[in-house]
Amino acid sequence: MLINAHSWFSFKYGVLSPEQVLVQVQADGHVHVALTDINCSAGHSEFFRQAKYHGVKPVAGIDFRQGMRQLYVGLARNNEGLHQLNSLLTDELLDGDPLPEQAPELLDVFILYPFGAAHIPERLRTNEFIGVRPGDLNRLRFARHTHPREKYVALTSSSFRHKADHNTHRLLRAMHNNTLHTLLTTQDLAPMEERFLTAEEVVRAYAEAPELLLRTQALLEQCEVDLAFDQSKNRKTWSGNAEEDRRLLYELAEQGLHYRYTHPSAVERERMERELRTIEMKDFVSYFLINWDLVRFAKSKGFFHVGRGSGANSLLAYCLGITDVDPIELDLYFERFINPARDKPPDFDIDFSWKDRDHITRRLFEKYGEGRRVSLLATYSTFQPRAIIQELGKVFGLPPYEIAALSEGDGSRPRWIGKGDRLDLGGRTNAPAVKDPVVEAIGRYTPRLLNMPSHLSIHVGGVLISEKPITHYTALHMPPKGFPTTQFSMVEAEDVGLYKFDILSQRGLGHIRDAVELVAQRTGERIDIHDVKRFTKDPVIKQMLRTGDTIGCFYVESPAMRMLMRKMQVDDYKGLVAASSIIRPGVSNSGMMREFLLRYHDPERRKLAPKKLYELMPDTFGVMVYQEDVIKVGYEYAGLTLAEADSLRRSMSGKFRNRKEFSEVKESFFKGALERGNPLPEVEELWTQIESFGEFSFAKGHSASYAVESYQSLYLKAHHPMEFLVGVANNFGGFYHTEFYLHEAKRIGATIEAPCVNTSEGYCTLHDKRIFLGLRNIKSLEEGAAQLIQNERQRSGPFMDLQDLLRRVPLHMEQARVLARVGALRFTGRSKPQLLWDLAMLHHGRSDVARNEELFMTKVADPKLPELNHYPLADAYDELDLLGFPLCDPFSLVDRPEGHEPPANGFSSAQPEVILARQMGSYLRKRVEMLGYMIHVKATDTHTGQRMSFGSFIDTAGDFWDSTQFPDVAARFPFRGRGVYRLVGHVEEEFGHCSLRTQFMEKLPWRADPRYGEK
Known part of the structure; x- marks a missing residue:
């Protein structure tokens, strides 16, 4: 038994994940273990969820400290005790009140004061004890006892497995104290005695006082916390009365059906009735009403919103005004959002303008937050390679230029990693690469720190609304944003049955609102920006989509998206919905974007698609494009149940991919697909596609919601371009x-x-x-x-x-x-x-x-x-x-002496013809020279791991054009920041889109500032 174990949720102190703690204590022969992180309860959920796999009885607790000084350890006797512990910690973290030296009366908590502490109360309550560590036993023997002997128990603090763990702890403490690790004192560090002891070692350590162990065992056996992982903890009603909620939802559904369709058809009515039955059966009524009320409040304040995500698959959400996507028109799969097999509540993503989002969040706290029932959701900032190297460099005392040299490379893999323990300063000094013990140590400890939580941050938009105070499950803290926030992430929140409301912000809605208001101010015209069906038929917008004339327009302005639209010749709503998903990294990285385009342009190519997949996804020619496609393939192709198919989709997320459930779903997929007679190579290829795009794909409803906002932007640019572009510039959030x-x-x-x-x-x-x-x-x-x-x-x-x-x-x-x-x-x-x-x-x-x-x-x-x-x-x-940019023509700043010629660089030295972007179609496969003011560069890896890049430029006529730099060229002629570039290469064309395949590139120098003399 261990009563004071720490995980890495004792931030910059502990070094093991909760699961690693369980692995260790199981190997050490312990049955009862209390996880008591320092001023934190973030690890309880994972600890309890994993404990059943390790034969350990988990106990929840908190180690209350002021700095490194331990005040007391609290152990929850039951769920109410966990609530009391979290509430005590929350009082300090929210209100700034210092922790009391002596614990308040917490009837459902065991309190353990460290032996010898000056603040131990003279009279201990029934539930209060004095914890004795093995190193305290000699002092205990000779101490004058002021408390009954039955008040003494064993306090076994456990943080490290071995010396390497303690060294990692030392480095973390140096980071925490922002000092060199050699300057740390014993008061800054945990003693090496906080090593995990085996069960036998614990017995030997307390051989002189075995009664301490017996009392400790008795305490731990009384601790029974049940986190009820399979039960929803969300707010159960909107109005306070379940029947009233039901009546209101049905009434709103009927009103919304007539608002959206005027004369609803039998198909629309049947769909609504089916959705309502499922929502009522799954007890999700309050979830819909809370979102409806939120949107209603936003509209009353004139705030724009976009309901997106899989929630757009719901007709009820459309009729309640939560989304603006007609799921019947787009044949959206309601079961992607909610199905009878789904245990977890649905998940609406609602975007508001970045200027309005905090008003919405504050409304939720005011309406539902009494008794700490509302909080923001936290996330963990974890140590990543570049940050680790920078932090370790500082605590080891390296000078900044050496830290910079070690940190060079991309963020996920600084360039020296894998080069042993030799420090190469990249030409910064004349010294050759030398063996360096500090670099060796950094290389040794970087893997130990990788992905370890560093500190708490805030989830991008998650808000929890709980039936009980959230302190029943976690403590809350107050980040600078000013709203109470959990100590655990969405993964742990979902594990304990708390499902977030996503209240997100974006700049696109801000520029739409500003542009609409500016048009009204200047012209008096009141634009109905929600009349999207009219926008989809606008011939000007159709032409803009086909030509990629979409700079500034939400989600369709990036170089890659404009290129894709030109290749597809997109000019309608459904095509734009498909393009919005195809452009996602998952589809493109799997190679299926190119395959989609081939099938899109060549009907004969479609015949190569596996027959079953083509039948499942005819609109996308048998190519998986949307998240729903994973469910369809799992259910129809591999014979999974709807619940298993939805688990398959969810398991693609990096948040869940390493869990045991993922392996189980993968096994079920292969087993079911092969039993249905599908050939193994086809099944393996399909699984590869699912793995590659699952985490980076959109639900079809999500893409449809984005397309709605894109059309709103497109309409404004088509008919009020100056007002629109002023709105975009003033919201600072475009691409x-x-x-x-x-x-x-x-x-x-x-x-x-x-x-x-x-x-x-x-x-x-x-x-x-x-x-x-x-x-x-x-x-x-x-x-x-x-x-x-x-x-x-x-x-x-x-x-x-x-x-x-x-x-x-x-x-x-x-x-x-x-x-x-x-x-x-x-x-x-x-x-x-x-x-x-x-x-x-x-x-x-x-x-x-x-x-x-x-x-x-x-x-x-x-x-x-x-x-x-x-x-x-x-x-x-x-x-x-x-300002960050010149107001003049940037090409006028270029210093290009007459007769300047490029070096041959291995290709023909014949002078290429200089062309503009509009001429590229006339120079296919010809070698040309182009000048461009760089606007964007995207670097990526080839399938062999080599770096290549794509550049986007403006030419001297003001037109946009693109270039491709394959690995050999990208390595020889790297981009060197913003400015004017001269590129030489061959014009290539694919599906009607022209780009330059670069052979040579140089950044042209600018003229010298005349105030400081000529060059």
């Missing part, structure tokens, strides 16, 4: 940098103006066809300064001159210089050099912190100045520095 949305605006006739203190607001504004950048687009301008300028201008009108601005707005002088450099003071009529001179004269001899009114009460003399040169090229450099 590209703000610069390229402004470039797109210029293509349609807009003029881009630098910020101006007399015209600009916080974000971009549209004045006829002039787009003024916002003050918040200036990287070096403090947000407070931007707001002060806007407030003062609104209160007292435009600024008359520089002194008027500085008199009315308390700007630090450096902030005023930023405004001058970016051109925001051009309203004064003075040039930038003159303004900078004025500021220097005003500031001369004065304190920057003095009140501006005092600084600028008198007008300074206007001395006779020599002519101050103003260089437009200097403006571009200031814009690059302060």
